[in-house]
Amino acid sequence: MPPTITAFRQSPDRGRGLARDMPVRWALEEVGQAYDVRLVSFAALKEPTHRALQPFGQIPTYEEDGLVLFESGAIVLHLAQTRAGLLPADPAARARAIGWMFAALNTVEPVVWDYDMTPMFERDKPWLDARMAMLAARVDARLRDLAARLGDASWLDGPFSAGDLMMVSVLRRLGGSDLLAAHPRLVGYVARGEARPAFARAFAAQRAVFEAQ
Amino acid sequence: MPPTITAFRQSPDRGRGLARDMPVRWALEEVGQAYDVRLVSFAALKEPTHRALQPFGQIPTYEEDGLVLFESGAIVLHLAQTRAGLLPADPAARARAIGWMFAALNTVEPVVWDYDMTPMFERDKPWLDARMAMLAARVDARLRDLAARLGDASWLDGPFSAGDLMMVSVLRRLGGSDLLAAHPRLVGYVARGEARPAFARAFAAQRAVFEAQ
Numbered sequence: 001m002p003p004t005i006t007a008f009r010q011s012p013d014r015g016r017g018l019a020r021d022m023p024v025r026w027a028l029e030e031v032g033q034a035y036d037v038r039l040v041s042f043a044a045l046k047e048p049t050h051r052a053l054q055p056f057g058q059i060p061t062y063e064e065d066g067l068v069l070f071e072s073g074a075i076v077l078h079l080a081q082t083r084a085g086l087l088p089a090d091p092a093a094r095a096r097a098i099g100w101m102f103a104a105l106n107t108v109e110p111v112v113w114d115y116d117m118t119p120m121f122e123r124d125k126p127w128l129d130a131r132m133a134m135l136a137a138r139v140d141a142r143l144r145d146l147a148a149r150l151g152d153a154s155w156l157d158g159p160f161s162a163g164d165l166m167m168v169s170v171l172r173r174l175g176g177s178d179l180l181a182a183h184p185r186l187v188g189y190v191a192r193g194e195a196r197p198a199f200a201r202a203f204a205a206q207r208a209v210f211e212a213q
Numbered sequence: 214m215p216p217t218i219t220a221f222r223q224s225p226d227r228g229r230g231l232a233r234d235m236p237v238r239w240a241l242e243e244v245g246q247a248y249d250v251r252l253v254s255f256a257a258l259k260e261p262t263h264r265a266l267q268p269f270g271q272i273p274t275y276e277e278d279g280l281v282l283f284e285s286g287a288i289v290l291h292l293a294q295t296r297a298g299l300l301p302a303d304p305a306a307r308a309r310a311i312g313w314m315f316a317a318l319n320t321v322e323p324v325v326w327d328y329d330m331t332p333m334f335e336r337d338k339p340w341l342d343a344r345m346a347m348l349a350a351r352v353d354a355r356l357r358d359l360a361a362r363l364g365d366a367s368w369l370d371g372p373f374s375a376g377d378l379m380m381v382s383v384l385r386r387l388g389g390s391d392l393l394a395a396h397p398r399l400v401g402y403v404a405r406g407e408a409r410p411a412f413a414r415a416f417a418a419q420r421a422v423f424e425a426q
Binding site: 069071072121 | 281283284286290312315318320322355362
């Protein structure tokens with residue numbers, strides 16, 4: 001039995017691949033692991049059946065032989081630690097690659113998420129423009145630091161890893177924005193991630209959910 | 214040579230143990246690993262010497278036999294994976310415990326951080342009160358879900374793990390707030406974490422930095 005993941009039944013981003021099943025699908029494709037998908041409606045997310053798998057009522061979840069996992073970062077790390085293809089063999093390089101996963105999720109994503117979601121959550125607030133300027137400056141500071149570390153390398157630390165997979169996934173939320181465009185090295189970095197065949201397969205799979213609506 | 218971590222030279226929270234060296238110190242104490250600390254001034258954080266270790270100019274970092282790590286989550290996970298005491302032996306239980314680390318850092322911390330930091334970052338803004346009400350509601354939703362999952366258990370999934378260490382560390386930022394007090398199960402959970410001898414040693418060590426100022 002292949003593992004089963006959950007994803008939104010109604011794509012909230014119209015198939016742009018920004019929901020959190022996308023990095024999990026991408027990781028599954030990178031390691032060559034077939035998988036099943038169970039689609040969950042927004043209403044069903046909050047039901048006890050789903051909360052038994054995901055206490056915060058979110059997607060994705062991951063079920064495999066009695067193991068139940070949630071949190072996209074945890075699922076990607078589990079796949080990377082149990083299959084070849086997403087982490088280097090050398091223990092120090094492996095620890096550093098995992099470090100980039102945490103940097104993506106705990107240092108870069110919170111500011112990117114705020115910048116991306118605030119126009120929706122606070123669209124009717126008189127302070128929206130003033131706050132967006134603050135949030136843009138916060139994102140830009142992170143991107144500047146990240147671009148400086150990346151330099152002219154293809155990936156953050158040697159070959160493509162689960163760290164790059166998570167970082168590209170986070171940066172995709174800024175795709176097409178002036179904020180990202182101001183950092184050509186990061187534009188190239190995201191493009192390299194999106195050019196990977198495993199990314200393309202994962203993207204097409206989540207897009208098919210939207211197109212079938 | 215024991216590993217060396219970095220911490221703030223000037224404690225920004227007056228020794229309350231909310232800076233990110235605290236979970237790393239706590240993990241080091243839980244696994245019984247001696248360590249050295251190098252204190253870094255706010256100015257030095259942004260210097261090339263420190264940025265070579267930490268590209269975003271933050272603390273903590275971790276250096277050991279040529280390995281350099283940053284991100285408190287990554288350092289705690291590295292300690293948990295290379296020493297006994299913070300992760301169960303069973304692979305499925307181990308994956309779930311690591312899942313709680315990601316839940317702490319990517320699902321709970323972003324909303325807690327916003328709630329805790331906004332009064333400082335936006336203290337002079339006319340919208341502060343209105344936003345704080347929104348942020349409190351977001352935190353409360355997470356706490357409600359977390360308390361429901363914890364139930365009457367002592368820890369989130371079996372014995373104390375690195376997942377509990379990170380979750381308690383995140384919740385401590387709400388210590389003494391009405392938001393946390395509204396969830397007695399979580400108050401008890403944080404108190405159990407703080408009662409651990411390893412926590413007490415780590416807390417005293419970071420407090421000594423403040424008291425020496």
